[in-house]
Amino acid sequence: MKRIFTISVLVLFCFFFANTSFAQNAPVKGKVTDAATGEALIGVSVSIKGTTTGAQTDVNGAFTLTAPLDATLVFTYIGYTTLSLPVNNQTQLTVKLQAEAKELQQVVVIGYGTQRKRDVTGSVASVNGNLLAKQPVQTATQALQGKVSGVQVLSSGRPNSSPILRIRGTGSVLAGANPLYVVDGVLTDDIRNINSNDILSLDVLKDASAAIYGVRGANGVVIITTKKGKSGPAVVSYDATVGFREVANQVKLADRAQYVDYLKDASPTKIASDDKAPLTIPGTTDWAKEVTRRAFTTNHNISVAGGGETNTYFISANYFDDQGVIKTNGFQRFTLRANNDINISKKLKFSEQLSLSRAAERTIDLNAIYGNVYRAAPIIPAIQDGKYGNTSAWSNVSNPLLQLDKANRFTLGNRVQGNVALDYKPISSLTLHSAFNADIKFNNQKNYQYQFLSDNNTFTVGGGNQNQNNSSLFVQNDDSYQYTWDNTITFDKSYGNHHITVLGGMVTEKFKSNFLNGTRQDVPANQDQWYLNLGNPDVNAKDDNGGGLFTRQSFVGRVNYGYANKYLISGSFRRDGSSKFNQHWGNFYTVGGGWVISEESFMKDNHIFDQLKLRASYGKLGNDNIDQALYIITATSNLPYYFNNGTLNLGSVIQDIKNTNLKWETTAQFDLGLDFAFLNNRLSGEVDYYNKKVSNALTKVGLPGILGDPDNTYITNAASYSNKGFEVGLKWNDKINDKLSYNVGANISYNKNNVIGLNGGQALFGGGINSRQVTKTDNGHPIGSYFVLQSTGVFQNAAEVAAAPTNSFEANKIGGLKYADIDNNGIIDANDRIYAGSYQPKYYGGFNFGVNYNSFDLSADFTGNWGNKIYNGKKNSRGTENDNIEASYADSRFTTAKPSNTDPNVITGSTPPSTYFIESGAYLRLNNLTLGYTLKSELLKRANISRLRFYLTSQNLFTLKRYSGSSPELFNDDVNTGITEAGIDNVNYPVTRTFAFGVNLQF
Known part of the structure; x- marks a missing residue:
């Protein structure tokens, strides 16, 4: 390297x-x-x-x-x-x-080539890299929020988290719903190593045009093109931001008085017990404040670009530092990039894009830390006189601050990503392209758990049931490499009014990964001695290794034809072979057509439309995002078996029943769109209708128990899903005079997700709360729909309790929740559950505006969604009766002195999931606000400085919402939640707000 x-x-x-x-x-x-x-x-x-x-x-x-x-x-x-x-x-x-052509004239990347947007027959959105670099975020896709119709982005305040993208709805449950990323030809699922300042453009293939990527394109494709140099003198740019992050919209938890008052109803035996020591300690512990901080963040980028007659170059270096708002959490990344083009001769060009990144991250166990913040008793001190409060002795969760201080989880990652390519043009209309793309990762992880015991005065109160009797060290080294070799031939020629582009080629791909890990106890606490061989190999020592390997072979082809710049036809074909399936080969295609109406003679003098294009496309895409051994039957070894004589023997048996004929999920998508610009190109936009159906989707099918499968199910292609919707995007650009100009943009998307056929598969349950499932994915409803009891209020008196159906979950009582008896059998049980919405929004989008006056510039970006629901799992999930509660619930709950018909008296581990915990997920957030000033003076001219701009920026300045939790944008990135659990607010990293100062310098 x-x-x-x-x-x-x-x-x-x-x-x-x-x-x-x-x-x-x-x-x-x-x-x-x-x-x-x-x-x-x-x-x-x-x-x-x-x-x-x-x-x-x-x-x-x-x-x-x-x-x-x-x-x-x-x-x-x-x-x-x-x-x-x-x-x-x-x-x-x-x-x-001359200003470059307007939006419909710009060039977009469509996969293995480029095309003028006016000639594109599919739905392709393009975002300029400069817009992405404006926002103080690590990953470019987070800055994409609210900017592109049909693209929903979910982000987290957690350092080094990867935003979740949903392009035109959720199209899979078991095979993944994330899009494919293509960075300068490198296919990847992770772009956290990419410096946003290096991005020239980001293009999103939303419709069947993604079929050019075959089994990787079913969930859409995000194509990132990085910057290159231009012929001319060197241009040096320096961009930097320095600022801080803080917790935004922290949910207020009950204080001492509210908590003790609640315990009188929830845990009267605890109040009456002999162990009242915590009740005598004054003050309230704000656990959220104890484990969080105002976090420093900074981003520095320097680049040099230029070139001569036969070559161009672009080189950049970036340092990014993001402290987490939870103490000890943090992430640092250093990135180098070198992009070069060399014209070896008039016919032969060599190009290279290379990115090197090194990242260091100190992570936390989010469930153990912030999950316990919501439950820890406020009457226990976090730390006092150097000793930790023993929340466990109060029959409560572990002390979150102790768990934070006594663990060190560190990861060091190195990544090499890039490609080398040769382009040969034997004649002007023919290009032979060969590119070798690689993505190589080397990661090292060390998790150290410090020893702490009660007999060394660790705790302030209570016994030692929170002990960590031995220190432990977990070490894992893992590496992976992926390469793709593209070989294509492109013919591009105009014959009078006819223009034709033909692409053909072959793509070879291979991925391999390995890991090796081990665990030892009693390793010294000195970080310089964190090696497995310094631990005790005789006490709970564990070692493991593994990895994976898969390959793909593909053949691609595409034809684009245009007549007189107004009649457009396109088609692409890809044949994919994947080692992930026993049936290796599949065919994927797209066809499209476009009519540039504004080029017709009857529209030439209309004085209304500057550009007007109607387009339509249809195609089939694939999804092979599954484990490479999902169809391979394997035997479990070293299982004990007793013969008749009582002799114990170890043997092997096939336990998991697998379908050897698994095949990829397929997505058929139709798109009808209209692109337009009028009023002298000041107003432009697009309108799209799409209908996307996923067939042969992976799901679980039941098996007879006699077959011996552990969960009596096996995975096969037996489900279908659909997403239908509309998208509208508008942009307005205008210049009042030489001093004042402005722009406004808005987009909104409507999507209806539906399960349309499980074909014998079982409904998928998910989202466990108190050992009960919250969501159900079944026919006729969106993926991950809430399936819960219907709450109808709170019991006000004994008469209502006596007249109510029997509750099989918890006893009916005054102040308890009432539920609807859906099946009218006189018993409240699992058969009374109803569908109560889902986390998938019906509408989502954003709007933005910008104003430039003299040397000042002001811009704002808003994003939001409507029509979705959130399940407030933090309220429903109570491990013990001594867990804390939210302050708003403490004030509104039913009491004899202050009856309530909406909030029950107490919530326990027996309280079943119901509509009581479901709230609106609609929100509108000011995602970014930036005020800048560009300095202009003769001093800059003398210093050869061509641009100097200062600015103040804020991320997530405020959110308008109805949800009582901290944020309606859920991102459960630490508890391994899947697609069917996406809408349950149980454990989430704190939502953050950012304030930063920045500078742009160019000379």
Whole structure:
């Protein structure tokens, strides 16, 4: 890895210092302006063609450089068309740059190639990398929230968490619903190593156009293209943010008085017991405050880009540091990137994109820490005189602060990602492309649990039932590599009004992983001695190893045809072979058509529409995101068996029943869309309708108990799901005068998810609360629908209790919850459960606006969703009667002095899941607010600084919601929750709010 990096850096610096201009020179001056508005353009790169010599325009758009009088100057500027202008013996030039074509003219990445957006027949959304880099977040997809219709993003305040994306609804339960990411041709499921400042564009394939990726494209594809250099002098950029994060919307828990008052009803025996020591200690412990902090965060990025006549380069370095708001939690990442293009000859080009990242993370056991924060008794001190409060002695959960301080979970990760490629053009219309893409990971994990005992004065009160009798060390080393070898041929040619592009090729992919871990006790507490061989191998020592291997072989093809820039036809085909299935091969395709109505003669003089395009597509995609051994029957070894004579023998037996004929899930999707722009391109947008059906989805089917399978089920292709919806996106851009301009954007999506056929499969239950399931995935309802009792109020008196049906979960009592007897059999039991909504929103979207006035800029991004529900699992999940409660519930619950018909007297471990715990998940959040100022002065010109901007930014400034919990955006990333448990708020990392100061510097 060091050798690869060293070679790359040496090559870049050779390019950087190369200069081939030796001609006789003379001073050339000029001014560069916007061709439409006449406004001076600051920071335009001016270079002498064929050399790296050049300059940049100052605050007045002026430039001066020494150049041969017969030279050609090249003017490049982001958002404008590159202009080549001969000097022709002139010493004074007036240069006007044309703004690049509007949105429908921009180029988007469609997989194994690019296409003008106006020629695209599928639903492809594109976001400029500069918009993503504005937000102080680690991962670019988090900055994508609310910006693209049809794309729902769920993020967490937890450092190094990977946002969850749902493109046009949830399309799978057991095979995963996350999209495929493609970074400069590298296929991956994780982009946390990518520096947002390095991203040029992010394109989302939402419809069947993703079929070009075959069995990887069923859940949509996110294509990330990183930046490259441009011919001209070196441009150095430095971008930095420094700020802090804090807990936002922390749920207030009951204080001492509220908690003790609650115990009188919930645990009267505890109040009356002899052990009342905690009740005599004054004050209230705010457990959330004890384990959290205001966390520092910073992000620094420096890049150098440029090039000569035959080469371009882009090199960057990034340092990202994000302390977690939970104490001891934190993440640091250092990233290097080198992107190079070399024109070896007029026909042959070599390109390379290389990213090296090194990340260090100190993680926490979220369930043990923040899960216990909600339950820990506020009458127990967190720590006092150096001793921890013994919450366990109060028959409560473990002390969260103790669990935090006495554990060190550290992970160090190294990742190499990138590709090398050759492009050969024997003729202008034909390109032969070969690229080798690799993604290599090396990770080391160490989890150390410190010893703590009651006999060394660890605890303030109570006995030692919270002891950690032995220190323990867990170590795991794991590595993986994945490579993809793409070989494609592209023919691109125009014949009069006809334009045709044909792509054909072959893709080979291989993935392999290995891990080795071990556990030892009594390892010394000194971090320099955290090695397994220093522990006791005779006490609970454990070692394990494993890994995985799978391969894919694919053949791809695509044809795009256009006539007179107004009639469009496209089609793609991919044949995939995957080692994850016994039936290896499958075929996937898409067809599409488009009509650019605005190009018709009868629309030329309409003076309304500048661009109007109707498009439609249909195709079939695949999903092979399953374990590589799911269809392979294996035997469990070393199982004891007793013969008739009583002799114990160890043997092997097949325990798990598996379907050897498993195949990939398939998704058929139809899309109908309209793209438009009018009012001189100030208003643009798109409207889409889609119908997506997943068939052959993996689900569980019941087995007779006699077959001996542990859970009497096996996984097979026996389910179908559907997602239908509409998407609308609008953008407005306008310039009032030379000083004032503004933009407004909005998008909204409607999606209806439905299980349409289990075909003999069993309904899938999920989301356990107090050993009871909360969700049920079954025909006619959305995936992960809540399936609970219907709460009808609170018993007010003895007469209501006597007249009520018998409750099989807990005894009916005054102040207890009442439930509807759905089957009218006089008993409240599991047969009375009803469907009560799901976490999947019916509507989601966002809107944004930006204003530029003189040197000031202001922007805001909002995001939200409507029509979904949340199950407040923290209220329902009570391990003991001595667990704490929320302050709002303490004030509103039923008491004799203050009866309530909505909130029960107490909630115990016997309280069944019901609609009482279901709340609205609708919200609207100000996701980002940024105020910036660009400094313009002669001093900057003298210092060769082309741009200097300062700004203040805030992430998650406020949220409008009806949900009583901390956030309606749930992200259960530490408790291994699946798709069917997504809407249960049980243990979540605290929602964070960010304030930061930033600077953008370019010279």
